[in-house]
Amino acid sequence: MQPQQQSVSKEAVADKGHSLQGSDADSLKETGESQILMEGRVAQVTLEKGFVTIENLEEYTGLKCLWLECNGLQKIENLEAQTEMRCLFMHQNLIQKLENLEPLQKLDSLNLNNNYIKTIENLSCLKDLSTLQLAHNKVQTVQDIEHLKDCPSISVLDLSHNKLDDPDILYVFEAMPNLRVLNLMGNEVIKKISNYRKIYTVRLKNLTYLDDRPVFPKDRACAEAWTLGGWEAEKEERQQWETRERRKIQDSIDALSEIRKKAEEKRRHKEMKEKDEGVFSENGVGNDMDIPGQSLDPVTHKKIQTFVDETMQAHDDFLDEMAGKDEEDLQEISESGKEQLASTDSDCNADKDEEIPSAIPVAEKQTNSMATCGALVTELENSETIETIDLENHEKIYIACIDRKLK
Structure with a gap:
């Protein structure tokens, strides 16, 4: 590229690369100088720095984005090697015609933006083109933009601050099936279309952004109601939307409140469970008190704990009572044994006066054992269970007597 370096005349209004922005250019003649009409005067404007020609890019075959804004470029050219190009920025130049874009298939x-283009053309070859920005140019009539019908891939179109003044341009936009974003601000046509925003919203079914703000579903519904029934229908539709929005907000609030309530209840149950587990641990009762297949609530746990405590207390009382009875029985048996021993001693002393030769050996072999009234107990070696036999005996039997009967 060859940079342009010349002086600026005293009458020119230049801004180093931005001097031609928004001006009414009448002709561009020489490479270094331009004649433009400004407020009835002809001024010669030259740029102190910037490129006027695109060249020497043949070796850069892998470029995907090229920025050439704020120069003095007058023509789109010498881009044949840029087959991988995705984005091309040439705003704020001196370009008058769309041309030589065929190699940029991607x-x-x-x-x-901010050029001198009067007609949209030679773009149908760009099958992947989705964004086209032509703000601050010289586009004016329906014929100037009619070529857009052959560019179905365009979804974002900026034609703001041009000279469009024909309401029939709407038919061109209706023929663009993928148009989502459209900017027509700064054009005279907006003033010529009554209810411009409602009409464009209804006619362009896929539009999501018009001029400086989005097209919301509520806006589209109200615009369609206005088309069918006028202002009253639009008012009714808007009220219905507001009612649904309020209901949706209230439902969200209720849902949030329910979530908080469940969280609080879950926290309370957790605290009660931890408290009950602490009580079980203090009483020596295990934590595995849940009934298989059931999830017991804290109330049931408390009832079970009360039942266990009462049962254990009753068991302890029973053991204490039994222990008292055993002591009384042992005391009675001890006193009875003492009486029988005294009686036995007196009987044996009476029998000593009688001569019983055979009783002496038996008495020597036998210990001073005594058969008491009631149970006859036989001691077995290493026996865990002692069988007790109750014998009915109304008389006292002594060892000496048994020996005498045997003889």
Whole structure:
């Protein structure tokens, strides 16, 4: 590229690369100088720095984005080697015509704002082009933009601050099936269309952004109601939307409140469970008190704990009572044994006066054992269970007597 370096005349209004922005250019003649009409005067404007020609890019075959804004470029050219180009930015230049874009088959975004383009053309070859920016140019009539019908891939179109003044341009936009974003601000046509925003919203079914703000579903519904029934229908539709929105907000609030309530209840149950587990641990009762297949609530746990405590207390009382009875029985048996021993001693002393030769050996072999009234107990070696036999005996039997009967 060859940079342009010349002086600026005293009458020119220049801004180093931005001097031609928004001006009414009448003709561009020489490479270094331009004649423009400004407030009835002809001024010669030259740029102190910037490129006027695109060249020497043949070796850069892998470029995907090229920024050439704020120069003095007058023509789109010498881009044959840029087959991988995705984005081309050439805003704020001196370009008058859309041309030589055929090699850029992968181009997705083209920015030509603030140039001098009068007609949209030669873009149908760009099958992947989705964004076209042509703000601050010289486009005016329906014929100037009619070529957009042959560019179905365009979804974002900026034609703001041009000279469009024909309401029939709407038919061109209706023929663009993928148009989502449209900017027509700063054009005279907006003033010529009554209820411009409602009409464009209804007619362009896929539009999501018009001029400086989005097209919301509520806006589209109200615009369609206005088309069918006028202002009253639009008012009714708007009220219905507001009612649904309030209900949706209230439902969200109720849902949030329910979530908080469940969280609080869950926290309370957790605290009660931890408290009950602490009580079980203090009483020596295990924590595995749940009934298989059931999830017991804290109330049931408390009832079970009360039942266990009462049962254990009753068991302890029973053991204490039994222990008292055993002591009384042992005391009675001890006193009875003492009486029988005394009686036995007196009987044996009476029998000593009688001569019983055979009783002496038996008495020597036998210990001073005594058969008491009631149970006859036989001691077995290493026996865990002692069988007790109750014998009915109304008389006292002594060892000496048994020996005498045997003889």
